[in-house]
Amino acid sequence: MHKLPTLKSVKNFDSVAILTSGGDSPGMNPAIRALTRAAFNSGISHVYGINRGYSGLINNDIQKMTSRSVTNIVQRGGTVLKSARCLEFKEPNVRQDAAKILRDRGIEALFVIGGDGSMTGAHLFTEETGIPVIGLPGTIDNDIPGSDDTIGFDTAVNTALEAIDKIRDTAQSHERLFLVEVMGRNSGFIATQVGIACGAEMVVVPEYDFDLRELCLTLAQRRATGQGSSGIIVVAEGKDPGLTNRIAYQLEEQGQNPRICILGHIQRGGSPSGHDRMLASCLGASAVSYLLAGYNDIMVGVNQGSIVDIPLRRVITETKSLNRHLFDITTLLHK
Amino acid sequence: MHKLPTLKSVKNFDSVAILTSGGDSPGMNPAIRALTRAAFNSGISHVYGINRGYSGLINNDIQKMTSRSVTNIVQRGGTVLKSARCLEFKEPNVRQDAAKILRDRGIEALFVIGGDGSMTGAHLFTEETGIPVIGLPGTIDNDIPGSDDTIGFDTAVNTALEAIDKIRDTAQSHERLFLVEVMGRNSGFIATQVGIACGAEMVVVPEYDFDLRELCLTLAQRRATGQGSSGIIVVAEGKDPGLTNRIAYQLEEQGQNPRICILGHIQRGGSPSGHDRMLASCLGASAVSYLLAGYNDIMVGVNQGSIVDIPLRRVITETKSLNRHLFDITTLLHK
Amino acid sequence: MHKLPTLKSVKNFDSVAILTSGGDSPGMNPAIRALTRAAFNSGISHVYGINRGYSGLINNDIQKMTSRSVTNIVQRGGTVLKSARCLEFKEPNVRQDAAKILRDRGIEALFVIGGDGSMTGAHLFTEETGIPVIGLPGTIDNDIPGSDDTIGFDTAVNTALEAIDKIRDTAQSHERLFLVEVMGRNSGFIATQVGIACGAEMVVVPEYDFDLRELCLTLAQRRATGQGSSGIIVVAEGKDPGLTNRIAYQLEEQGQNPRICILGHIQRGGSPSGHDRMLASCLGASAVSYLLAGYNDIMVGVNQGSIVDIPLRRVITETKSLNRHLFDITTLLHK
Amino acid sequence: MHKLPTLKSVKNFDSVAILTSGGDSPGMNPAIRALTRAAFNSGISHVYGINRGYSGLINNDIQKMTSRSVTNIVQRGGTVLKSARCLEFKEPNVRQDAAKILRDRGIEALFVIGGDGSMTGAHLFTEETGIPVIGLPGTIDNDIPGSDDTIGFDTAVNTALEAIDKIRDTAQSHERLFLVEVMGRNSGFIATQVGIACGAEMVVVPEYDFDLRELCLTLAQRRATGQGSSGIIVVAEGKDPGLTNRIAYQLEEQGQNPRICILGHIQRGGSPSGHDRMLASCLGASAVSYLLAGYNDIMVGVNQGSIVDIPLRRVITETKSLNRHLFDITTLLHK
Incomplete structure (x- = not known):
C-alpha cells in the first residue's frame, strides 16, 4: 500500500485533458477514472478525454468527461479513451498545432498515461508549448526509469x-x-x-x-x-x-x-489486478495533486513504496536496470 | 446434466487397470477418480494405475491405487497417471506382451482414457488378447466419432x-x-x-x-x-x-x-470446468457399470444428453462431422 | 454442441422487442445479442430493448436497438437491459396496458428471457393479448420444466x-x-x-x-x-x-x-462461460426462427441435446425433477 | 520488485526446520519452497518440515524435506505443511519440551511463517530456549507491524x-x-x-x-x-x-x-498471485541469508520496497496503523 505525497494546492486549473498513448495496459481505465474524479473533486470544472492518444489530440478528437463517464470502468482492461501510436507527433510543428487545439478549447493542462515513448512526447510538448503536462507510467513492461512500478505490470x-x-x-x-x-x-x-x-x-x-x-x-x-x-x-x-x-x-x-x-x-489485456487498480488510483489522485501544487514536466511514479515525482527529462534519458541480485533468485530457488 | 444408463451387473471382476493416453486433457483426473472410486464401490478389489499410457503398460510401470490415491485430484489439470504417445504399441507382438504383463498381475480389464489414436490401440488390444477394454473419450478436440462431447473440450x-x-x-x-x-x-x-x-x-x-x-x-x-x-x-x-x-x-x-x-x-491444461468434471465423473461411473454388465470393446460417450456405449470399431472407422447449421450461426450473429 | 431446429419462415415481422426479467443470470447478454442480430439478419426491421423487465414494459421504458447496440456484450455478465421483479404485471389490466404500449410502437412480438415466474407472465400476456411471445430460459437454477439446461446454470x-x-x-x-x-x-x-x-x-x-x-x-x-x-x-x-x-x-x-x-x-454474476454463451446464442437464433415459423406461446429449450420448443403452458404447470441416479453419484464417488 | 539485503554469512548451520502457523494464507507454499531451496543451496545439509504448526512441533510431527519435496508447490494455495492454532504453546514448559524435540533431532534453527500470534510464540521460544528463530509474515490481513506487506494479502x-x-x-x-x-x-x-x-x-x-x-x-x-x-x-x-x-x-x-x-x-485460499509468490520467494531467500549472517529473534519483512529485518519484540508490541490519507482516496474517487 503506497504512501501518498502531501502537497499544498497553489494553482487553479479550470480545465484539463487526459490521454492514453502507446500500447494499452491493464489499469489505464482506473487511472483515467482516478484523474477524472480527483480533478472534479479538487475543484477543476472541466475534464476532457482525448481519444487515440496523441493522434486524437492532433485530430481534435476530444470529448467532455463527466463523473459518470468513468463509472464502472475500474475493472475493465484496455482503455476507454483508446490508444494509438502516433508518428506525426514527433514533428515540432505538429506539437504546436496540438497546443493550439488545446488552447482553443481552454484546456490548461494535460495528463498522459503511457510508456517511455509517450513520456518523450509529453516532455517535448510541455517544453515547447508551456502547457503543463503530468505523466503516468502505463505499460506492462515496467521499464520506465525513475519508477519501481508501472500500471499494468x-x-x-x-x-x-x-x-x-x-x-x-x-x-x-x-x-x-x-x-x-x-x-x-x-x-x-x-x-x-x-x-x-x-x-x-x-x-x-x-x-x-x-x-x-x-x-x-x-x-x-x-x-x-x-x-x-x-x-x-x-x-x-x-x-x-x-x-x-x-x-x-x-x-x-x-x-x-x-x-x-x-x-x-x-x-x-484483462481486468486489472487489485494491485494495478490501487496503483492507478493512487497515481491518478497524486497526479492531480502535483498539478495543483504547481508541478510540471514530471511523471508520477513509485519509489521505495511512496508516490513521488520524477522529472520527465530523467524518465526519457535514463535506463532502468534489472536488479541482478533479484534475477539470481531464479537460480537459487530452482533446484 | 447427463442421463445415466441403467445396467445390471452380470460379471465379476477382481482387478482392473486404468491408463491415460495421447495428449492430456483437463478432466482426465476426475475420470481416473471416478473409475477408481466406482470400481471399489462396485466390489472390484484391486485397481491399478498404469503410468505414461501404453508406454507404461509395455514397461510394466504400474502401481496399485487406493481410494485415497485419487483424493483431491478432481480439480487438477493434466493427468496424475501421466501420458505419452507410444509408437511401439502399434506392433501386434508388443500388444501380446502387454497382455501378458496384465495377466501376470491378475488384471482382468482395462480402462483407456484418450483420443482416437488411443481408441485404436484399445480396440486392437481387446480384439487380439481378449482382455476387456472400455474406452473414455479424453481429448480437448471433441473429434471422437459416436460421442457428442469429450472430456476436456x-x-x-x-x-x-x-x-x-x-x-x-x-x-x-x-x-x-x-x-x-x-x-x-x-x-x-x-x-x-x-x-x-x-x-x-x-x-x-x-x-x-x-x-x-x-x-x-x-x-x-x-x-x-x-x-x-x-x-x-x-x-x-x-x-x-x-x-x-x-x-x-x-x-x-x-x-x-x-x-x-x-x-x-x-x-x-488448467483446472477442469464444472462441465468436464461432471462429464468425467458420469463417464467414469458408467464405464464401470458397462464393464460389470458384460460390455467390452466399447467406448462410453454422450449421445443426445445420455451416456451411451459406442463400439470401438465404430469410433475408429467413422469421422465426426461439424454441424454446418451450427457453424453458420457465426455469420448469422456477427453483424 | 447443440442441434438446431430446421424451420421454414411463414410469417413476416417488422418489429419485435426483447426483455430480461427476474433474477439476472450470466448469458442474458449473449442471448440479447443473438436475438437482436438474428432478428436483423432474418429481415426484421426494428428491434426494441425493454429496460427492467415487465416493469419497463408497463412504464414504456423502451429503446431502439441497432446491430451495434449489442457489440462487445457477449462476454459481459448481468444484462444490459437490466432486470427487475414486477408485481404489477400479475394484474390482467396491467398486461392489457402493456399490450397497448407495444401496439402503439408497432411492436408485433416479444422475446422474454427469464425464469419460471417470467414465463408465467409471458404465457398470460400472449394468451390475453394475442401478441406472440417466445420465452428463453434464463436462470442459474436450471429448474425450468421442459428444458434440460438454462442460460446461466x-x-x-x-x-x-x-x-x-x-x-x-x-x-x-x-x-x-x-x-x-x-x-x-x-x-x-x-x-x-x-x-x-x-x-x-x-x-x-x-x-x-x-x-x-x-x-x-x-x-x-x-x-x-x-x-x-x-x-x-x-x-x-x-x-x-x-x-x-x-x-x-x-x-x-x-x-x-x-x-x-x-x-x-x-x-x-461473472462473465458467462463458453457453454452459456453458446447456449444463449443457439437459443436466441432459434427463438427468432420459431417466431418466423409461426410459433407462439412457447419457450425454446434444450431436450436431449437439441434445441426444441416447449409450450409455455407446460413450462409453468410442470415441475422439473432431479435425476436420482445422478444425485447418487455423489455418494458413489466420494469415498 | 523488491530490493534484497546484501549480507555476509558468518555462521554455519547444519540443520533447520520450517513450520506454518495460524490461519493459512496463499503464498505459504512458495515461502516453504524458497526457505527449503535457499537453505540447501546455502550449504545447510538438512531441512525439516514440521506439520500443523506449533502443534506438530510439540507432538514431534516432523519430516525430512528434500529439494524435490517442494517441487510444483509454488502455485498451490494453502500450506503443504498444514497449519493449526495451538493453545498449549502458550505454556513456557511446553516451549521447553519443544526445544528438546528440536535438539534431539539436531535442528539448530527454526523458520516460522504466520501471523502476529505466531510471531509471539516465535519470540518467546527463542528468548527462552536460545534456539534461533526467523519469522516470515504470512497472513492475508496485512496487519503485522514492521512490514508494509504480508504473504497472502x-x-x-x-x-x-x-x-x-x-x-x-x-x-x-x-x-x-x-x-x-x-x-x-x-x-x-x-x-x-x-x-x-x-x-x-x-x-x-x-x-x-x-x-x-x-x-x-x-x-x-x-x-x-x-x-x-x-x-x-x-x-x-x-x-x-x-x-x-x-x-x-x-x-x-x-x-x-x-x-x-x-x-x-x-x-x-486460491493459487497465490504473482506478487505473493515473488514476495514469499524473496522473503524466504532473505530469511536464510539473515540466519547465516547471525541474525536471530527477527522477522523478515518489507519496508519501503526493501526486504528488511524487524525485531520480533517490535512486531509483537507495536500496532500497524492504516494510512488515513490512503483511506480517504475511497471518498475522493467515488463520485
Whole structure:
C-alpha cells in the first residue's frame, strides 16, 4: 500500500485533458477514472478525454468527461479513451498545432498515461508549448526509469503465470520441457518476476548476454543428471525476433525435445489486478495533486513504496536496470 | 446434466487397470477418480494405475491405487497417471506382451482414457488378447466419432475464450483486427464454439474449403464499409502449419494490418470446468457399470444428453462431422 | 454442441422487442445479442430493448436497438437491459396496458428471457393479448420444466466450484470440514452438479427429505473411522432460511467443528462461460426462427441435446425433477 | 520488485526446520519452497518440515524435506505443511519440551511463517530456549507491524475483487446496493485496498469510529439525490459479529434495500498471485541469508520496497496503523 505525497494546492486549473498513448495496459481505465474524479473533486470544472492518444489530440478528437463517464470502468482492461501510436507527433510543428487545439478549447493542462515513448512526447510538448503536462507510467513492461512500478505490470505477470500454470499441467503429464516466451523486447522485468513466481528452471532476459550454445549445453547436462524431466524456461522476447525458436533448436541439438509457447498479446489485456487498480488510483489522485501544487514536466511514479515525482527529462534519458541480485533468485530457488 | 444408463451387473471382476493416453486433457483426473472410486464401490478389489499410457503398460510401470490415491485430484489439470504417445504399441507382438504383463498381475480389464489414436490401440488390444477394454473419450478436440462431447473440450473452449476476452481489450483499445489460432488440426469444433462464444467476425475451420484470397478480400471489403475496426478472427490450426500466417499475409495484401495470437498449449491444461468434471465423473461411473454388465470393446460417450456405449470399431472407422447449421450461426450473429 | 431446429419462415415481422426479467443470470447478454442480430439478419426491421423487465414494459421504458447496440456484450455478465421483479404485471389490466404500449410502437412480438415466474407472465400476456411471445430460459437454477439446461446454470456451477477450490485449500491446510451453501431454494441442480464436480463428502438438496440429526450422526461416525479430516459438504439453501446453520449446529453436537461459507450472490454474476454463451446464442437464433415459423406461446429449450420448443403452458404447470441416479453419484464417488 | 539485503554469512548451520502457523494464507507454499531451496543451496545439509504448526512441533510431527519435496508447490494455495492454532504453546514448559524435540533431532534453527500470534510464540521460544528463530509474515490481513506487506494479502485482495466484480453485474442489472463483508477483525487493510480497487461507494473499517445511524443517513441522502442506484459498500468484518447486518438494518430504516454478501473463507485460499509468490520467494531467500549472517529473534519483512529485518519484540508490541490519507482516496474517487 503506497504512501501518498502531501502537497499544498497553489494553482487553479479550470480545465484539463487526459490521454492514453502507446500500447494499452491493464489499469489505464482506473487511472483515467482516478484523474477524472480527483480533478472534479479538487475543484477543476472541466475534464476532457482525448481519444487515440496523441493522434486524437492532433485530430481534435476530444470529448467532455463527466463523473459518470468513468463509472464502472475500474475493472475493465484496455482503455476507454483508446490508444494509438502516433508518428506525426514527433514533428515540432505538429506539437504546436496540438497546443493550439488545446488552447482553443481552454484546456490548461494535460495528463498522459503511457510508456517511455509517450513520456518523450509529453516532455517535448510541455517544453515547447508551456502547457503543463503530468505523466503516468502505463505499460506492462515496467521499464520506465525513475519508477519501481508501472500500471499494468502486475496484471501482465499474473496473466502470464495463469497461462504457465496451465502449461505446467501438460509439461508434468508428458514430462516435457516448455519454452515460454513472455513480452519484453528490451527488458526482462516480466520474465524475471514470472520466472521466479512460476519456479522456472531458467530465465533468459535481454539485459544479460549469454552464449546460446553453452546455455543449452548446461541445461541439457543438468537435465541428464536426473533433474526430472518436466520444466519451464521463461524467455523474454528480446530485440531480435526468433530467439525462443533458436533456443529450441539448440536444445534439440543437445538431445532435448522442448515445446514452445508464445504468450503474446494475452499479456496486454484483462481486468486489472487489485494491485494495478490501487496503483492507478493512487497515481491518478497524486497526479492531480502535483498539478495543483504547481508541478510540471514530471511523471508520477513509485519509489521505495511512496508516490513521488520524477522529472520527465530523467524518465526519457535514463535506463532502468534489472536488479541482478533479484534475477539470481531464479537460480537459487530452482533446484 | 447427463442421463445415466441403467445396467445390471452380470460379471465379476477382481482387478482392473486404468491408463491415460495421447495428449492430456483437463478432466482426465476426475475420470481416473471416478473409475477408481466406482470400481471399489462396485466390489472390484484391486485397481491399478498404469503410468505414461501404453508406454507404461509395455514397461510394466504400474502401481496399485487406493481410494485415497485419487483424493483431491478432481480439480487438477493434466493427468496424475501421466501420458505419452507410444509408437511401439502399434506392433501386434508388443500388444501380446502387454497382455501378458496384465495377466501376470491378475488384471482382468482395462480402462483407456484418450483420443482416437488411443481408441485404436484399445480396440486392437481387446480384439487380439481378449482382455476387456472400455474406452473414455479424453481429448480437448471433441473429434471422437459416436460421442457428442469429450472430456476436456469444454475447459479448452473456456480457456481459449478467457484468452480472447483479454485480446479483445487490446483489439478494442487499438481498433485492430486479431487472428487467434486455436487448436484443431483436423477439426473445427473448438474454433466453431469459441468463434460463436467470443462473437468472432469470422471462423476458419479445416472442414470447409475456402479460397484464401477471396475470403480475405471479402473481409477487407466488409471492414471498409464501416464495420468498425476491431475484430477477432478465429482460425483452427489445420493440417498445414502456417495457415494463420498465410491469412495474415493475404489480409495485409488487402490493406489490413492484423495481429496474430497463437494460443497453443495453454488450451490443454488448467483446472477442469464444472462441465468436464461432471462429464468425467458420469463417464467414469458408467464405464464401470458397462464393464460389470458384460460390455467390452466399447467406448462410453454422450449421445443426445445420455451416456451411451459406442463400439470401438465404430469410433475408429467413422469421422465426426461439424454441424454446418451450427457453424453458420457465426455469420448469422456477427453483424 | 447443440442441434438446431430446421424451420421454414411463414410469417413476416417488422418489429419485435426483447426483455430480461427476474433474477439476472450470466448469458442474458449473449442471448440479447443473438436475438437482436438474428432478428436483423432474418429481415426484421426494428428491434426494441425493454429496460427492467415487465416493469419497463408497463412504464414504456423502451429503446431502439441497432446491430451495434449489442457489440462487445457477449462476454459481459448481468444484462444490459437490466432486470427487475414486477408485481404489477400479475394484474390482467396491467398486461392489457402493456399490450397497448407495444401496439402503439408497432411492436408485433416479444422475446422474454427469464425464469419460471417470467414465463408465467409471458404465457398470460400472449394468451390475453394475442401478441406472440417466445420465452428463453434464463436462470442459474436450471429448474425450468421442459428444458434440460438454462442460460446461466453452467457459469454459476463454475463460479461455485472456483470458490470451493479456494475453500478446499484452507480445509486441507487446517484439516477442517466446511459447509458450503449454494443457491437453490426449491431445487438442488446447482448443489448436485457442484457436489459431484468438487468431490463433496455429502450433498443436501431440497428435493430429498432427510433426518437432520441422523444425517449428521452418520457423517460424524464416518469421519470418526478415519475418513480423513478435511471435507466439503454442499448444501442447497432450501426453502427455510438457516438450514446450513442448523446442519452446522447438529454437527457440533456430534463433536465436529465445521466452518460455514455461504456463496450467495457471486453465483449470479461473472462473465458467462463458453457453454452459456453458446447456449444463449443457439437459443436466441432459434427463438427468432420459431417466431418466423409461426410459433407462439412457447419457450425454446434444450431436450436431449437439441434445441426444441416447449409450450409455455407446460413450462409453468410442470415441475422439473432431479435425476436420482445422478444425485447418487455423489455418494458413489466420494469415498 | 523488491530490493534484497546484501549480507555476509558468518555462521554455519547444519540443520533447520520450517513450520506454518495460524490461519493459512496463499503464498505459504512458495515461502516453504524458497526457505527449503535457499537453505540447501546455502550449504545447510538438512531441512525439516514440521506439520500443523506449533502443534506438530510439540507432538514431534516432523519430516525430512528434500529439494524435490517442494517441487510444483509454488502455485498451490494453502500450506503443504498444514497449519493449526495451538493453545498449549502458550505454556513456557511446553516451549521447553519443544526445544528438546528440536535438539534431539539436531535442528539448530527454526523458520516460522504466520501471523502476529505466531510471531509471539516465535519470540518467546527463542528468548527462552536460545534456539534461533526467523519469522516470515504470512497472513492475508496485512496487519503485522514492521512490514508494509504480508504473504497472502495481495491474493486475498484479488480474490475479493473477483467476487465483487461478479456481484457488480447483479448490482447493476438490478440497480441495487450491495454490502460486501471482507475479512479483517482488527484491521481494515483488505477493506481499504478492495474498496479503492472496486470503486466502492463507501468503506467501513475497524480503525475509524463512526455513528452507524449517521453514516446510513448520509448514504441514503446521497443516493436520493441521483447518485445512481447500484453501488457497493465494503465492510471489514470487525470485532463484533453482525456489523454488516446492523448496517443493512439501518439502511433499510433509511428506505434503502441493500443485499448482503459475506465473502468469508474464499479469501484465504486460491493459487497465490504473482506478487505473493515473488514476495514469499524473496522473503524466504532473505530469511536464510539473515540466519547465516547471525541474525536471530527477527522477522523478515518489507519496508519501503526493501526486504528488511524487524525485531520480533517490535512486531509483537507495536500496532500497524492504516494510512488515513490512503483511506480517504475511497471518498475522493467515488463520485
